[in-house]
Amino acid sequence: MHTTLSCGKCGFEHAIDQLQNLCTQCAKPLLVGYDLEALKGRFTPDVVRSRTIRSMWRFWDVLPTDSPDNAVSLGEGLTPLLKCHRRGPMEPFENLYVKDESFNPTGSFKARGMSAAVTRAVALGVKKVALPSAGNAAGAATFYSAAAGLECYLFMPEDTPPANIIESEVGGAHVFLVNGLISDCGKLVGKGKERFGWFDLSTLKEPFRIEGKKTMGYELAFDMADAAGRTELQLPDVIFYPTGGGTGLIGMWKAFDEMERLGWIGSDRPRMVVVQAENCSPIVKAFQDGAEHADMFPNASTVAAGLRVPAAVGDFLMMKVLRESGGTAITVSDAELLEGVRECSRHQGIYFCPEAGAVWKAAQKLADSGWLKASERIVLFNTGSGLKYNHLFPPGQLPVLDHHDDACLDRVK
Numbered sequence: 549m550h551t552t553l554s555c556g557k558c559g560f561e562h563a564i565d566q567l568q569n570l571c572t573q574c575a576k577p578l579l580v581g582y583d584l585e586a587l588k589g590r591f592t593p594d595v596v597r598s599r600t601i602r603s604m605w606r607f608w609d610v611l612p613t614d615s616p617d618n619a620v621s622l623g624e625g626l627t628p629l630l631k632c633h634r635r636g637p638m639e640p641f642e643n644l645y646v647k648d649e650s651f652n653p654t655g656s657f658k659a660r661g662m663s664a665a666v667t668r669a670v671a672l673g674v675k676k677v678a679l680p681s682a683g684n685a686a687g688a689a690t691f692y693s694a695a696a697g698l699e700c701y702l703f704m705p706e707d708t709p710p711a712n713i714i715e716s717e718v719g720g721a722h723v724f725l726v727n728g729l730i731s732d733c734g735k736l737v738g739k740g741k742e743r744f745g746w747f748d749l750s751t752l753k754e755p756f757r758i759e760g761k762k763t764m765g766y767e768l769a770f771d772m773a774d775a776a777g778r779t780e781l782q783l784p785d786v787i788f789y790p791t792g793g794g795t796g797l798i799g800m801w802k803a804f805d806e807m808e809r810l811g812w813i814g815s816d817r818p819r820m821v822v823v824q825a826e827n828c829s830p831i832v833k834a835f836q837d838g839a840e841h842a843d844m845f846p847n848a849s850t851v852a853a854g855l856r857v858p859a860a861v862g863d864f865l866m867m868k869v870l871r872e873s874g875g876t877a878i879t880v881s882d883a884e885l886l887e888g889v890r891e892c893s894r895h896q897g898i899y900f901c902p903e904a905g906a907v908w909k910a911a912q913k914l915a916d917s918g919w920l921k922a923s924e925r926i927v928l929f930n931t932g933s934g935l936k937y938n939h940l941f942p943p944g945q946l947p948v949l950d951h952h953d954d955a956c957l958d959r960v961k
């Protein structure tokens with residue numbers, strides 16, 4: 549259970565037993581703190597390994613609850629770390645892994661954040677939530693709200709992937725399509741929340757989604773130890789993350805810091821790589837310019853819906869992660885990221901979401917430039933299921949065989 553809620557920018561402390569959104573002093577994201585000194589020795593890797601909880605809530609000591617029994621859980625987390633086959637363009641890489649988040653409920657890593665945020669919202673008496681979404685967060689919010697008996701109001705760009713719109717409607721959310729970007733949807737939530745009595749679940753404006761997503765960082769340390777056949781936790785050399793709002797990136801960095809303070813790992817950190825789409829890359833631009841904050845990216849567009857975030861309230865936190873980790877930020881075009889989805893499907897047997905197709909291609913680019921070494925332990929995040937994006941790959945003209953015709957198999961090439 550957390551003990552502090554302080555601003556990530558100015559450090560101002562906020563009450564932990566009340567609903568909070570952004571910092572009341574400077575309107576930046578709040579970060580959750582724990583009494584890690586008190587947990588040291590009681591909450592250990594062995595304790596975690598011995599638990600029978602089959603979800604991210606096996607890390608409940610550093611999540612917003614005093615008991616895993618109170619969690620709103622659908623079995624999120626504990627996703628597999630898959631070792632890549634040495635085929636295709638990444639063939640030279642001996643230690644390339646995919647953390648496959650498509651195994652989560654509702655098919656994306658958004659489940660982790662929503663499980664934590666809805667758990668805390670319920671504990672503080674919330675009845676109605678609202679959020680803007682690029683797609684996957686909407687699906688996750690719908691189903692966690694349904695599990696908790698909350699009313700859920702969703703605002704999505706009108707060209708959000710159909711699968712996300714459908715799952716949200718099926719799951720009983722109030723779905724509104726908006727003729728704009730996710731930032732425009734966010735403004736509508738901000739305007740409507742007083743009037744309709746919603747709690748704003750927007751990523752990073754709500755402090756606990758990041759807590760759920762940080763469990764990817766905790767799990768990775770266990771996964772990498774298992775992959776090496778060791779008991780001591782370890783982190784990879786490089787992590788590639790498809791970045792929109794950056795919640796997962798910031799969350800994992802927070803997890804590494806907490807694990808060090810718990811005495812679980814040392815001070816070595818992976819180089820963190822932010823991957824964005826060429827036509828929506830505010831963080832890459834700010835990184836290249838050496839800026840602390842990112843400007844709103846004009847005319848943002850990409851088929852990778854989760855990467856279509858033209859402005860992120862946690863921009864300065866991402867810059868800190870990139871600087872401290874010695875990482876980098878890189879763009880990929882839409883044509884490249886779609887090719888990445890096909891390559892991964894065909895060479896690895898994993899149906900990547902287009903956001904992860906971008907990561908796959910970014911790794912190739914950094915390998916070609918020499919930034920990435922073939923001997924390094926590299927983790928790519930597949931943040932969601934390719935099945936949500938079937939609309940991007942309409943089937944071609946397929947032959948229909950007449951099974952009455954004995955010669956029909958002559959058409960098989």
Ligand SMILES: Cc1ncc(COP(=O)(O)O)c(C=O)c1O
Nearest residue numbers: 684792793794795796854931932
């Ligand atoms: C599949 C997928 N990948 C990546 C992202 C970006 O995530 P983050 O906001 O943590 O940067 C999203 C966000 O919608 C997403 O749906």
